[in-house]
Amino acid sequence: MDAWRIAAEPYYAPSGDECAAFEAAYAERLPMLLKGPTGCGKTRFVEHMAWRLGKPLVTVACNEDLGAADLVGRWLIDGGGTRWQDGPLTAAARGGAICYLDELIEARPDTTVVIHPLTDTRRVLPIAPLNELLRAHPDFALVVSYNPDLHAQGLKPATLQRFCALRFDHPPTETEVAVVAHESGASPELASSLVALGVRTRRLRQHGLEEGASTRMLVRAASLIRRGIAPRAACRMALVTPLTDDPELQQALSAAVDATF
Numbered sequence: 676m677d678a679w680r681i682a683a684e685p686y687y688a689p690s691g692d693e694c695a696a697f698e699a700a701y702a703e704r705l706p707m708l709l710k711g712p713t714g715c716g717k718t719r720f721v722e723h724m725a726w727r728l729g730k731p732l733v734t735v736a737c738n739e740d741l742g743a744a745d746l747v748g749r750w751l752i753d754g755g756g757t758r759w760q761d762g763p764l765t766a767a768a769r770g771g772a773i774c775y776l777d778e779l780i781e782a783r784p785d786t787t788v789v790i791h792p793l794t795d796t797r798r799v800l801p802i803a804p805l806n807e808l809l810r811a812h813p814d815f816a817l818v819v820s821y822n823p824d825l826h827a828q829g830l831k832p833a834t835l836q837r838f839c840a841l842r843f844d845h846p847p848t849e850t851e852v853a854v855v856a857h858e859s860g861a862s863p864e865l866a867s868s869l870v871a872l873g874v875r876t877r878r879l880r881q882h883g884l885e886e887g888a889s890t891r892m893l894v895r896a897a898s899l900i901r902r903g904i905a906p907r908a909a910c911r912m913a914l915v916t917p918l919t920d921d922p923e924l925q926q927a928l929s930a931a932v933d934a935t936f
């Protein structure tokens with residue numbers, strides 16, 4: 676578990692009282708769901724909270740190939756025969772870590788079978804291949820996230836009903852400026868311009884853009900500018916080109932960049 680301990684404080688700029696809310700939920704070991712757009716600080720928040728609570732953090736980025744065995748574990752064949760290897764969820768439940776399943780909605784449906792018993796008062800993890808019902812360590816907690824903008828249908832009600840939820844969004848302007856400046860080392864003036872650009876790109880959602888520029892993208896643009904790339908070129912690289920292939924939307928994004936720099 677020591678490998679999963681976070682040594683130094685991860686910088687996190689709160690937007691409200693989410694830190695106190697998370698602490699209260701953790702004190703009760705309530706499973707937490709974080710909803711919000713990509714790159715808005717959910718992962719950083721969990722890292723910060725794990726550090727604050729002094730608990731190891733096991734993070735799993737879920738994708739459509741991830742199934743129950745990837746979380747729980749599997750038998751491996753090596754020179755000495757077969758040996759069992761705990762998956763990340765089992766390791767966290769045994770060792771008393773916070774387990775963060777990022778974009779749980781992407782995972783295969785069979786993962787819910789193993790997650791559900793961990794989210795009710797039993798706090799157990801069925802490990803079918805070992806014929807074991809693992810009782811979670813008292814410090815174990817489950818945190819999951821998903822982006823409702825990309826998954827309109829959301830998680831199934833039977834899963835949602837098991838979680839307390841916190842909604843995340845792009846931070847308020849002042850906070851986002853502080854984040855961009857802190858993360859990239861950019862001046863407050865440059866950070867302010869980039870955040871203003873970010874806000875403009877987010878308005879394009881009404882015109883068909885799937886997602887506007889995330890805080891992560893603004894941090895990257897700032898870092899490129901600090902490396903000597905001209906602001907317009909840096910913004911094209913960090914956000915215009917990655918955000919869309921649609922020529923009209925590309926043009927609208929480029930216009931927003933040109934209006935900013």
Ligand SMILES: Nc1ncnc2c1ncn2[C@@H]1O[C@H](COP(=O)(O)OP(=O)(O)OP(=O)(O)O)[C@@H](O)[C@H]1O
Binds near residue numbers: 822
């Ligand atoms: N409130 C914040 N405090 C500190 N850093 C932040 C904050 N919000 C965003 N960031 C910055 O943005 C980056 C992306 O944030 P993070 O990885 O936490 O996003 P996320 O919401 O987990 O996105 P994804 O769903 O894509 O994993 C961070 O690495 C950090 O640099």
